[in-house]
Amino acid sequence: MANELRGDIQGLRAVAVLVVIAAHAGVPFLRGGFVGVDVFFVISGYLIAGLLYREVLLTGQVSIGAFWARRARRILPAATLVTVVTVLLSLAWMSLVDAREVVVDALWACAFAANIRFAQQGVDYFATIDGVGPSPLQHYWSLGAEEQFYLAWPLLLTLCLVVTALLAKAPDRRAERLPRRAVLTMLAALTLASLLWSVHATLTSPATAYFSTLTRAWELGVGAMVALLPPPFLRRLTRLSLEIMAVTGVVVLLAACMLISEDTPFPGIAAVLPVAATAMLIVAGGPADVPGRRTRTSRVLAVAPMRVVGDWSYSLYLWHWPAFVLAPIAVGRALTGFEKGLTVLVVITLSAYTYRFVEQPFRAGRPAHRLSARRRALSLYPASAALVAVTAAGAWWWTGFQGGEHGDNPPITVAGAPIDGLQDSTEALVRASVAAARAERAVPSNLTPDLLNLRSSIADVGDCDYEDNVRSLCPHGDGDQTVVVVGDSHARAWIPAFDRIVAAGDWTAYYLVKPQCTAAHVTIASLGSDQPFTDCTDFQRWVVDQVDALHPELVVVASSPPVNGVFEGDKRRTAVGDIVPLLRGGYDDLFRQLGRYAGRVALIRDVPKSPDDPATCLTSGNPSLGDCMFEPVERSTVLGDVAVDSAYASGIEVVDPTPWLCYQGECPTVIGGTLSYRDTDHITTEYAANLWAELGNALTMGLPS
Template identity: 35%
Template sequence: MAFPPAQLEEVSGEPEPGRGGADRSHVSHKRADLQGMRAIAVLTVFANHLFGWPPGGFVGVDVFFVLSGFFITGLLIRERETTRAISFSKFYIRRVKRILPSALLVLVVTTIGSYIILPAARAAETLLDALYAAVFVSNFRFEAVGADYFQQGQPPSPLQHYWSLSIEEQFYFLWPALLAAVFAGTRRLRRRGIAWAGHWGLLVVMTVVVFASFGWAIILSASNPNSAYFSSLARVWELGVGALAAILGPWLTRIPETIRPALAYLGLSGVIISLFAINSTDRFPAPWAALPVLSTAVVVASFHGSSVRSVPLLTNSVARWFGDRSYTLYLWHWPVIVLLLALVPRGAVFYMTAAGLSLGLTAITYRFYEDPIRQSNWLLDAATDTGQAGNRPVARLSVNAWASIGALVATAAVVLIASIHYDSRLSETRQSVAAAVARDANAKEGAQVTQNPCFGAPAMMKPDCALYNPQLPLEPSIDAYATDSYKAALGDCYRNVPTGKAIEGNLTACTFGSDSDDAVRIAFVGDSHAAQLTPALWPILDSNKWRLTTYLGTTCHLAEPAPTGCRSALSQVTAELVEGKYDLLLVSNFNQGLPEASYEKAWAPVSAAGTPIAVISDNPHTTEDAIACLTRAAAGPGGIADCGSPRSEAFPATNSQAAAAVAVGASVIDLSGYYCTDDFCPSVIGNVIVYRDLTKDNSHITSTFAATLAPAVEAGIQNALLPR
């Protein structure tokens, strides 16, 4: 799960305007070592997203969370000690000045870029992502979308990195109020001369928050990793650790000077180790995030209340440059990578262009936009007007504030215009999807789908058919392929279980096809890779007098041990098969590397009972570039026929399903020749887009392409039913 870092703060507050009525109560004194930590964090996240290296580069987000918790808490405590109060208005004005201008700029540019570059359906999703990001709740959206199995295989949102910014803003919204409440609650003790009551109160409250959040993160990381990754409750402990470092400031000043450099290197070593010791398969954010989080806290503590020295890796001029611009680089790098990937294949040109654009946009934005705004009198001038009732200071909006309001109105206008254009483009997509659903529904009722002999899968068997004819349209269209799913037509006949959740219970048995007394009874069992083939089955049922009963659900492949969440349901289906309720068992599922013995153990009792078995081989797996290539090719002349992936990368080294089928005497319906040539698996076959999602763990095919497999599937089932 390689995802982005969090937004950053000045060490002791944002530098406020330096002229006129500016508020000078918060002066920035940047700790050079922590600027270096910012640089390391953002560069490792950038490298992880761009190159996939280092494998644990995504822990940069955890480094940022700790730093932000430390900076903000220290700022609030110092303000409380200096002014005897916390000004919520000043705090949030500083946050707005620091965060909002660049965040809105990137949102607007990315939304416009997505409309120009991406397919309509995906661009519309990006617009929705932008709306959530603008109000700092995008982590809730990505948590919800990620929990939907049918969304998992889609390309990442160019605004996905706003999830961490949202978590930080939620922390900023609640923590000042909680801190003020603690000080208010300990006021009586402090009036009695117990001066340390406020600090101890903060220490107790934040310690409880940290341990409660960490405990919840451990539970959620084990039961639902996707939710844990985006959950505010499972992440707040990381900001809390930084807050504890700020609260413990008076004690940290007592650290002996002689060991401070060693502590800094110890913490830095822990962060570097985490970049290589942690990867996306580990439980995250708990317990594994504890390594970078605690290591960062050690670096924070090492020079707290002392001058920074002897850490050149963190304090050099290059590290300071990137540290100052880390928030800006964080905002730009992800949309640049995602949108550029839709135009340029991975390779030297892509890597150099992505790096150059990200750094260039960062430098320009920081120099001419972000820093001037932060240094300006934006939002409110302390000017005075004389009212009729007397000489009372009256706050008035500055020119900069009116300009900002204008910018916000312009942003809203851009979003509104984009929405109108998206709706226009999406209407065509909806028509395409509706046609696909209608086609599936007609096939479901037994209607025959007529098509030319070079349309879809049959084109692979005809030398005179082109994989792609530019004179004919693609089906489904570039805008519609990602939503061309069996789900709408299959409905409740597929039990969808969100990833990471285990739900026991029966699978819904749905029956299609012939209702005659002498119909051949076929049980179809499998996961989403079986369900995606139903458009190939519906048109051939009535003409062959076949009655198909489906038992389909997430990860419900017929194997031993049975998958969690399908165990009882698959046991019931197996019992019915052994009892002779069906004339044929048809199975298919994602070939996820289960050993041959797992399938053989589950299928052997059915075969021994005399029920024939037919195994439909899994489709090849596609690659990110093979799908992104379609968008790139659609943006320019030709190229679509070249989109695809090498056959050597598309199939597993060993086919345990086929081996198990041979062992139990089952038939294998091998469709690989309809997906691939001897050395290449194209993304478009007979003007039909083959895949609707792209990850190696999904690689589902479009319903349109599945329907064109009907003749091949029909021949395979007929062969399986022949007397042995």
């Protein structure tokens, strides 16, 4: 049975948090150290399941309120402290836009639902994408998953009690009518279902699978099953078998830390390694009531320094991630190895003090005695939420005040700009905006969209969100002519322009767009792994089938280059020189197939990509327009040329939006009074809508003059 006082368990916690910190610090031979989180999950399942089952044996029931009260004293004080401090430091060091994102993350974190938020956002746990760094509260996803388990497990155990009592027709003898076999059977079924779902989801939706409670529940379930192993079975294990099991557990866990990497599909089947290793190490600790059965490994894990680090492990986990995320932002560059070492020392110091003055008092000190009553302890939940909410409200107001719509800086106009007779066209305004940026003019006030809400400027796709593997058609408009827009999120960014074209002309539009799914008929890698993005391949085939069925007058293709490489057979190619011929063949095939079923096919050249996030630039310090103007990323430009070359060779029309965004190789992030980009490579919905007439005329869609 689980015993919370086992020293080897504390030592195992120390190992888990140390390898997590090492991985996040960039230690090269421990790239897979993030599996320490999986170790924590198994330990948590082991301790909590054993605790509750013992309660059932002693009292015949589960006191859900008392259990949640204990969890409140254990989890909330330190988590709340770190959340509040992280929000305040984010205000001091991050851009206003990024700080606002942290404020929202804090609210999700205090509700123990951070994993849901990051899964919904499709966050890639392993990567910094498009210049936008990870949230300093991203690690709260694991607390969310654990707390959701803590919510479900006592309820499941209570349900098992009730069902057993009803079947036995003896509700007054529930403790005797709940054999281990019944609970283990329930756990085994749920654990297996979660594991199978984890394997499936990791392959089909890796970005969301990493954070999902459903893909992680089996890890806690394994720990719970270990806690319920019958004592007679444990006593029959020989000393030699326990020693072998312990050594095997160490080897497997070390292999997981060294061999698993950010390129490994995870959790999925790969997570079996750290989970199985942890289970073996826990079992090898030996039954607590049989002296002299401890293995050498368990004795090493239980030495005093390891127990101390294990005691601090919760605080170490809470502090290390915001330290690694915020420190580079504070100094304005990546940390050196020496600076990372200093950061770790700061984290250790903060953790020691947090354990001593925050965690321990709420466990065994005066606050714990005052909160000994269940109702008082449960009040920690609303108290924590209120403190975080007040901090978030203040932070939200502060970012709004700092980046608010005050000031009288005028928008950019064409007056006095080098427009060369272009008059009041979009190209003239772009040239004027470049000239204003070169002159280091102040950023205009009252921008559209609102600067602090820039990242939410994403086109609405209605009911047909193909990111969620929808397979139906949603028409927009009721005109006699049909236009189908095909591509990824870059095609989606043009939807506001097409919506206005549809409203002004005689068109019905279908937006067959799937984020991260390049339009070219190539097999690309999933964003969060080195595995093929099979959903994308399936979607590409489905799109061709729909174009065949619709026989539209016009198909418009808009797509970015693949972000994470292209497969040639079973090999993933990431170098530009290797991608170009594969991508060219994919576009040739796309245009050939579309040309069979559509009256016309046109390509919108991919928009220039910025090396830095414009939202971060425009809300950091007091930038001028020139500080945030950019030159396009060369790799994106080269790969964008591939689609253009294929289109010309296939007799496909090409619309180049570059003059609507850039002039003489420079691209302003503010054009007139409108923000042109919401991130490094997506135009805003507002600016796309402004371009509807230019786009419609370039595509010769017969718009009224």
